[in-house]
Every structure is written in structure tokens, then in C-alpha cells.
Amino acid sequence: MADEDIQGVIEELVAEEHRLLEHRDGRALTDDEHARLGEVQVRLDRFWDLLRQRRAERAAGRDPGEASLRDEDTVEGYQQ
Incomplete structure (x- = not known):
């Protein structure tokens, strides 16, 4: 899935x-x-997380396609 998508x-x-x-x-x-x-x-939290992962992969010179949509428990468990 592309960033635009x-x-x-x-x-x-x-x-x-x-x-x-x-x-x-x-x-x-x-x-x-x-x-x-x-x-x-x-779902918003999960897709924002995916977009951030893709941007981080790209910034590190890696393939943004390696990022994946994380499960609800993982994303909702992040500390703010």
C-alpha cells in the first residue's frame, strides 16, 4: 500500500x-x-502508525514496503 493510499x-x-x-x-x-x-x-491509530513506520523506513534508507499494519493491542498499547 502506497503512502497516498x-x-x-x-x-x-x-x-x-x-x-x-x-x-x-x-x-x-x-x-x-x-x-x-x-x-x-x-483504525485511525493503526493507519497513522503504518504511515509513520513507512516514513521512518524511508528516512533510514530502507524499503518502506517492509512496514506493516500492526495489531490493535500493539498500537493502542503505546505510551503517549
Whole structure:
């Protein structure tokens, strides 16, 4: 997957995240909306991580194709 493709996925996920948050109209999210928002946010984290890995590989003179989409537990376990 090329950087541009990854960026496209990120943009789609951000748009969905915004739609979910804006759709509330002052009300709380439904259980389904809340679950979907969580899924979207995890996918965003995973794709941002993939893009950062690719950039780091490239900066180190290595093949960015060696980067891989890490699992949720790994990405969500990072310390901020």
C-alpha cells in the first residue's frame, strides 16, 4: 500500500469520525454509534502508525514496503 493510499484511508476515517461526532445534534451517541466511533479511532491509530513506520523506513534508507499494519493491542498499547 502506497503512502497516498494510506493517507486516503486516513482521510476517509477522519471524515467518518467527524460525521459521527457532528450527527449527535447535542444528544449522546447511541451504543452502536459509540462502538463504531471506537472502531474508527482504533483504525485511525493503526493507519497513522503504518504511515509513520513507512516514513521512518524511508528516512533510514530502507524499503518502506517492509512496514506493516500492526495489531490493535500493539498500537493502542503505546505510551503517549
